[in-house]
Amino acid sequence: MPVVRVLRRVACWMLQSPACGCRAPVLPSRFLGTSPRQIPMDANFHSTSFSEADQQRVLITGGLGQLGVGLASFLRKRFGKDNVILSDIRKPPEHVFLSGPFIYSDILDYKNLREIVVNNRITWLFHYSALLSAVGEANVSLARAVNITGLHNVLDVAAEHGLRLFVPSTIGAFGPTSPRNPTPDLCIQRPRTIYGVSKVHAELMGEYYYYRYGLDFRCLRYPGIISADSQPGGGTTDYAVQIFHEAVKNGRFECNLKPDTRLPMMYIDDCLRATLEVMEAPAESLSMRTYNISAMSFTPEELAQEVLKHVPELQVTYNVDPVRQAIADSWPMNFDDSNARKDWGWKHDFDLPELVTTMLNFHGSESRVAQAN
Ligand SMILES: NC(=O)c1ccc[n+]([C@@H]2O[C@H](COP(=O)([O-])OP(=O)(O)OC[C@H]3O[C@@H](n4cnc5c(N)ncnc54)[C@H](O)[C@@H]3O)[C@@H](O)[C@H]2O)c1
Numbered sequence: 001m002p003v004v005r006v007l008r009r010v011a012c013w014m015l016q017s018p019a020c021g022c023r024a025p026v027l028p029s030r031f032l033g034t035s036p037r038q039i040p041m042d043a044n045f046h047s048t049s050f051s052e053a054d055q056q057r058v059l060i061t062g063g064l065g066q067l068g069v070g071l072a073s074f075l076r077k078r079f080g081k082d083n084v085i086l087s088d089i090r091k092p093p094e095h096v097f098l099s100g101p102f103i104y105s106d107i108l109d110y111k112n113l114r115e116i117v118v119n120n121r122i123t124w125l126f127h128y129s130a131l132l133s134a135v136g137e138a139n140v141s142l143a144r145a146v147n148i149t150g151l152h153n154v155l156d157v158a159a160e161h162g163l164r165l166f167v168p169s170t171i172g173a174f175g176p177t178s179p180r181n182p183t184p185d186l187c188i189q190r191p192r193t194i195y196g197v198s199k200v201h202a203e204l205m206g207e208y209y210y211y212r213y214g215l216d217f218r219c220l221r222y223p224g225i226i227s228a229d230s231q232p233g234g235g236t237t238d239y240a241v242q243i244f245h246e247a248v249k250n251g252r253f254e255c256n257l258k259p260d261t262r263l264p265m266m267y268i269d270d271c272l273r274a275t276l277e278v279m280e281a282p283a284e285s286l287s288m289r290t291y292n293i294s295a296m297s298f299t300p301e302e303l304a305q306e307v308l309k310h311v312p313e314l315q316v317t318y319n320v321d322p323v324r325q326a327i328a329d330s331w332p333m334n335f336d337d338s339n340a341r342k343d344w345g346w347k348h349d350f351d352l353p354e355l356v357t358t359m360l361n362f363h364g365s366e367s368r369v370a371q372a373n
């Protein structure tokens with residue numbers, strides 16, 4: 001039954017992971033484009049000169065945004081200061097520049113990216129460069145270039161040099177026709193922002209490179225991330241960071257989303273720990289390459305109520321930004337992350353009360369917290 005045998009081989013290639021052993025290279029060559037991106041026929045993407053036991057050499061792209069500096073400091077504790085290179089197209093502030101290796105890297109410049117990976121013997125790449133949801137809508141062509149063309153460069157470099165690649169996705173990869181409460185890992189994804197479209201593209205391209213070329217692609221869909229010592233880069237969930245700055249600075253906060261807009265959120269420490277955990281998870285524990293992760297879900301009103309317990313004089317008003325509101329209304333309200341919990345043991349530490357206390361403590365309001373308790 002030769003037809004059945006052929007169909008079985010094709011199905012095996014399409015359905016199984018590269019680790020299954022039955023996926024002999026089905027196609028004769030691995031061309032990802034024209035020179036300089038040609039990948040030789042005999043390339044083996046798993047045969048770098050580094051084994052799992054070796055010291056990782058890490059590159060973070062887009063590292064000067066809300067999350068990258070925290071990620072670098074977290075990974076440096078694990079891999080050593082000099083083994084984690086932060087990169088961006090912006091000039092780093094002095095404390096960042098002095099805290100460990102920093103390098104200029106424009107992800108739109110493929111040769112520059114490849115040179116950095118080769119010269120620094122990079123083994124793991126965390127790809128953080130992006131234009132977020134609100135700024136993306138304000139500059140669609142730049143968002144398309146950075147989020148889509150930039151991703152292609154990163155995928156090709158990672159595949160060419162056998163890197164383990166982490167790309168964050170987002171709650172924004174879902175849209176109004178997705179189930180929103182809760183949103184599972186696998187469901188309809190028809191986002192209506194360029195940011196969301198580019199992130200669905202990233203999820204699919206990464207998974208395609210995994211199945212097609214054996215690229216070790218790992219991806220988490222982050223909720224809105226809340227951080228104390230870094231500013232958000234122009235997203236829809238930014239209000240949940242800004243309320244803390246404003247509460248402490250001047251006791252007033254004007255929210256740009258309606259009071260009952262429910263979105264999934266996470267404290268940055270949980271986000272960074274999840275990122276390292278999924279990167280270190282044994283390949284055989286990963287039943288998927290893209291996972292939802294979740295911690296809490298709240299509305300501006302609920303967040304304000306929790307902050308008011310510590311800063312009773314805080315005045316919150318609402319002045320809705322129609323662009324951000326339309327985006328938020330199309331996003332998940334609650335995120336189902338049961339697969340991450342089952343497969344690689346994901347568990348969050350911070351719920352809303354711990355988040356609020358931690359954020360206010362960081363902003364120097366310990367005295368107010370003490371007074372309120
Ligand atoms: N912050 C969140 O709440 C959140 C939630 C979900 C997913 N994510 C994802 O996590 C990643 C990091 O997010 P963030 O909040 O730090 O973003 P950010 O907007 O704060 O930072 C992005 C960085 O990318 C850099 N960048 C822009 N163009 C570049 C280019 N051509 N080459 C290299 N770098 C370039 C910018 O200079 C900036 O420092 C992004 O991919 C984002 O989509 C973030």
Ligand SMILES: C[C@@H](O)[C@H](N)C(=O)O
Nearest residue numbers: 132133170235236237
């Ligand atoms: C949710 C996330 O991807 C980002 N904070 C945004 O609002 O655009």
